[in-house]
Amino acid sequence: MTNKKFLKLPSSSKVLYMYMKLWALGKEEFEYAESLSSKYMSKMTFYSARDKLIENNKTINWYPSY
Secondary structure: OOOHHHHHOOHHHHHHHHHHHHHHOOOOOOOOOHHHHOOOOOHHHHHHHHHHHHHOOOOOOOOOOO
């Protein structure tokens, strides 16, 4: 992972991105609920990390999962 944008992301965004890639199993579109990250980051950290990923174009589509 040597993408310059990725390397500049906060650690929480990198961790979230890697967990999301694992969860997606190679799919382009998938749902990843905030509750899936509750074991490794707080809700506030999740949303902050998610927003940084969106800001840096690391995700394609975001749909809320309830």
